[in-house]
Amino acid sequence: EAGVTQFPSHSVIEKGQTVTLRCDPISGHDNLYWYRRVMGKEIKFLLHFVKESKQDESGMPNNRFLAERTGGTYSTLKVQPAELEDSGVYFCASGGVRYNEQFFGPGTRLTVL
Amino acid sequence: QKEVEQNSGPLSVPEGAIASLNCTYSDRVSQSFFWYRQYSGKSPELIMSIYSNGDKEDGRFTAQLNKASQYVSLLIRDSQPSDSATYLCAVNIPTDKLIFGTGTRLQVFP
Numbered sequence: 038e039a040g041v042t043q044f045p046s047h048s049v050i051e052k053g054q055t056v057t058l059r060c061d062p063i064s065g066h067d068n069l070y071w072y073r074r075v076m077g078k079e080i081k082f083l084l085h086f087v088k089e090s091k092q093d094e095s096g097m098p099n100n101r102f103l104a105e106r107t108g109g110t111y112s113t114l115k116v117q118p119a120e121l122e123d124s125g126v127y128f129c130a131s132g133g134v135r136y137n138e139q140f141f142g143p144g145t146r147l148t149v150l
Numbered sequence: 151q152k153e154v155e156q157n158s159g160p161l162s163v164p165e166g167a168i169a170s171l172n173c174t175y176s177d178r179v180s181q182s183f184f185w186y187r188q189y190s191g192k193s194p195e196l197i198m199s200i201y202s203n204g205d206k207e208d209g210r211f212t213a214q215l216n217k218a219s220q221y222v223s224l225l226i227r228d229s230q231p232s233d234s235a236t237y238l239c240a241v242n243i244p245t246d247k248l249i250f251g252t253g254t255r256l257q258v259f260p
Contacts, residue, residue: 070247070248072248079251080194080250093245093247095247128193137242137246137248139184139248142193
């Protein structure tokens with residue numbers, strides 16, 4: 038069974054540019070989560086999809102972040118315009134129904150210069 | 151006070167010893183508890199989950215949960231150098247999101 042995949046693995050952009058991160062969850066997982074880890078801090082929740090619906094987006098930092106999950110399959114997270122403080126590793130996780138176990142993808146390391 | 155607290159370490163143990171990793175949490179409505187292992191530059195890997203008070207064993211790993219004390223721990227028996235990693239404690243609250251600690255770095259030396 039393939040795990041969670043994320044693309045790209047690294048992205049370096051300049052302040053003010055736009056970046057779109059993609060996550061493909063484990064096949065059959067309805068739950069998809071985005072998390073972020075900034076340097077020296079703990080991993081923090083951004084939002085949660087159940088199929089194509091946003092269940093909880095309480096962790097989204099501001100309206101420069103837009104997440105979508107069209108068709109309930111893969112998800113994208115767009116940052117527009119990017120700011121320096123957006124740098125970090127963005128993880129996607131997916132889960133089935135078993136006690137909310139969540140399986141993480143390899144992450145996208147975003148650097149905003 | 152952080153919602154999930156862990157000692158950052160490093161915790162250094164000799165090969166073959168028992169490594170004990172601890173975690174406390176503040177939200178009493180927390181329902182599920184997880185330990186993730188993260189090697190440098192890699193993604194968190196789920197290694198243990200526990201939902202009720204007591205011990206849960208899986209191979210060399212034992213998770214212990216005490217909801218009254220808001221405490222969860224991970225024991226690694228017969229530690230190996232390959233166990234050297236950062237161990238993340240994560241707590242699930244009813245809205246389904248995970249709250250993570252900052253992680254404990256474990257070093258197992260030969």
